[in-house]
Amino acid sequence: MNSEQNTALHAFRKYGDLVLKTAYxxxxxxxxxxxxxxxxxxxxxxxxxxxxxxxHMKAWLLRAAINRGKNYRKSWKQKRxxxxxxxxxxxxxxxxERDRILKQAVFSLPEKYAAVLFLHYxxxxxxxxxxxxxxxxxxxxxxxxxxxxxxxxxELEESL
Numbered sequence: 001m002n003s004e005q006n007t008a009l010h011a012f013r014k015y016g017d018l019v020l021k022t023a024y025x026x027x028x029x030x031x032x033x034x035x036x037x038x039x040x041x042x043x044x045x046x047x048x049x050x051x052x053x054x055x056h057m058k059a060w061l062l063r064a065a066i067n068r069g070k071n072y073r074k075s076w077k078q079k080r081x082x083x084x085x086x087x088x089x090x091x092x093x094x095x096x097e098r099d100r101i102l103k104q105a106v107f108s109l110p111e112k113y114a115a116v117l118f119l120h121y122x123x124x125x126x127x128x129x130x131x132x133x134x135x136x137x138x139x140x141x142x143x144x145x146x147x148x149x150x151x152x153x154x155e156l157e158e159s160l
Contacts, residue, residue, distance in 0.1 A: 007057075008045035015058055016041070018123065019065045025118045026069025026111050036068045059133050066115055066134060073111060105155045113148030120145060 019040055024033035040061060051057040106117050119125045119133065127145065131138045 007048060007051075008041055011044055011057055011061060012041045014054075015061050018058070019061050021122070022062055022065045022115070022118065023069055025107060025114045026066055027072050028107055032072060033069075036065055036072065039068055040064045059129075062119070062133050063135070069111065069115075101159070102156075105152055105159065108155060109148060109151055112144055113151055116141060116144040117148045117152065 016037065020033055020037045023036035023040075024030060027033055027036065043064065044061070049057075049060060051060065106114055106121075108114075109117070115134065116130060119130045120127070125133065127138050127141045131141045134141070136144075
C-alpha cells in the first residue's frame with residue numbers, strides 16, 4: 001500500500017461521516033450524498049493531494065463535497081428527479097426529538113444557508129474558516145448565517 005492510498009484511507013476513516021453529512025446537507029438525499037462521498041474519496045485516491053496538515057485535508061474534503069453537491073443540484077438528474085424522498089433520513093447520532101427536528105429544519109433550507117449553518121453550528125467552524133472553505137468573503141458568510149438563522153426561525157415557528 002503506497003502513501004497515496006494511505007492518505008485516502010486515512011481521510012475516509014477520519015472524515016468519511018463528516019463528508020457524508022456535508023453532502024447530505026447540500027443535496028438533501030441520502031443515496032446521492034453517499035455517491036458524492038464516494039466520488040470525493042475516489043478523487044483523492046486517484047489524484048493524490050499534498051496537504052499541509054489535517055485541517056487543510058478536512059477543508060479540501062468539505063470543499064469537494066460542497067462543490068459536488070452544487071453540481072448535483074444543477075444537473076439534469078436533479079431537475080428530473082421525482083419527489084420520492086419526502087421523508088428525510090437522519091443520522092443515527094440524533095438522539096433527541098429536538099435535535100432531529102432542528103437538523104431536519106436545517107436540511108430543509110436552501111443549500112447556501114444549510115451548508116453555512118451546518119459548518120458553523122455542527123462542525124464549529126468560524127466565519128473566517130467557512131469563508132475560506134466555501135470560497136466566499138467573510139461578510140458574505142456572515143450574511144448567509146444571519147439570513148439562514150432567520151429562515152430557520154421561520155421554519156421552526158411554522159412547524160410548531
